[in-house]
Amino acid sequence: NAGVTQTPKFRILKIGQSMTLQCTQDMNHNYMYWYRQDPGMGLKLIYYSVGAGITDKGEVPNGYNVSRSTTEDFPLRLELAAPSQTSVYFCASSYFPTGDSPLHFGNGTRLTVT
Amino acid sequence: KNQVEQSPQSLIILEGKNCTLQCNYTVSPFSNLRWYKQDTGRGPVSLTIMTFSENTKSNGRYTATLDADTKQSSLHITASQLSDSASYICVVSPTGTASKLTFGTGTRLQVTL
Numbered sequence: 001n002a003g004v005t006q007t008p009k010f011r012i013l014k015i016g017q018s019m020t021l022q023c024t025q026d027m028n029h030n031y032m033y034w035y036r037q038d039p040g041m042g043l044k045l046i047y048y049s050v051g052a053g054i055t056d057k058g059e060v061p062n063g064y065n066v067s068r069s070t071t072e073d074f075p076l077r078l079e080l081a082a083p084s085q086t087s088v089y090f091c092a093s094s095y096f097p098t099g100d101s102p103l104h105f106g107n108g109t110r111l112t113v114t
Numbered sequence: 115k116n117q118v119e120q121s122p123q124s125l126i127i128l129e130g131k132n133c134t135l136q137c138n139y140t141v142s143p144f145s146n147l148r149w150y151k152q153d154t155g156r157g158p159v160s161l162t163i164m165t166f167s168e169n170t171k172s173n174g175r176y177t178a179t180l181d182a183d184t185k186q187s188s189l190h191i192t193a194s195q196l197s198d199s200a201s202y203i204c205v206v207s208p209t210g211t212a213s214k215l216t217f218g219t220g221t222r223l224q225v226t227l
Contacts, residue, residue, distance in 0.1 A: 004157070033213075042118065042203070042217030043158075058213065090157050099146050099207025099215060100165075105157025 002026050006091050006106035013081040013113045021076040021109050023091030031094045032074040033058070033103065034066065036087040043090065049074055050097060081113045116141040118206050118218035126224045131194055135221045137187040137204035145207040149178055149189050152201040152220065161189070161202075194225045 007022045025032065030051045035043040045058030049068040063085060065077040074093075078085060088110050092103040118139045127133050139147070146165045150158035162173045164180040164187060171178050175198075177190045191198055204218040 040219055042219050044217075045213060045215070048213050056213070092157070097213075099148065099205075100163070102148065102160035102163070103158070103215075105159070107156050 004091055004093055004104050004106035006089075006109050008109060009107070010110050011112070013078075013111065015081060015083065015113060017081050018077070018079050019081070019111075021078070021089055021091075021111075023074045023076065023106060024072050025074075025091075025093040025104070026072065027093060027095070027104065028071060029093035029095050029104070030071065031097050031101075032068065033092045033094075034064070034074070034076045035090045035092065036060065037090060037108070038087050046076065046089075078111075083113050085111065086113045087111060116206070116208055116216045118204055118216050120202075120204050120218040120221050122221060123219075124222040124224070126226060127194055129194055129196060129225050129227055132190065132192050133194060133223065135189045135191075135202050135223070137189070137218055139185050139187070139204070139206045139216070139218075141185075141206040141208045141216050143208055144182060144185075145209060147180060147187050148205045148207070149176075149187075150203040150205060152203055154200070158203055191223075194223075196225050196227070199223060199225045 004025045033048040034046040047066040049055045091106045094101040148163045149161045152158040162178045175192045201220040203220045
């Protein structure tokens, strides 16, 4: 059972470049999320989706975009990468929208912008 | 502002010893509190969830406690193993919606021989 799969695992971008972080889940979860994890900080929500075709901003959405065309996939797009976007990015999914349902995380994408 | 504070920031213990990690929160209204374990280079994995009415819950060698009055939770690890080396993250849900979760910064535990 693969769970949540993220690609790539590592990436180095130059300032101003763009990229897409891929995320797919095979648990048929409607709810999916993108978080970033910075050293010494708690995870911060970037965007989330409650189902195919529906997305909404989280706490730190600036500089990012998402789409949700299928239940399985939830890619995160970075446009015009900046050093402040250097971070570890985690995709997660859950069965229910409430905190009663655990988040299932991927293993992250470590992004460096130089 | 909703906040979750964890202590200590890091901890080193000998294999076989017990330890307790602390989580204090100011999140309101409170729905539940969950502890996650995050191995190096991996995503967090849920260990246990505590709701308002629960005081103690165990998951193998992990025991979580909750005092909703003082807004404190602890995670006790018994007879530690090398595989317990990880970060432990406390996550509080204020309204029962995952989009409003507040994450602590974690406690980094290292278990040594």
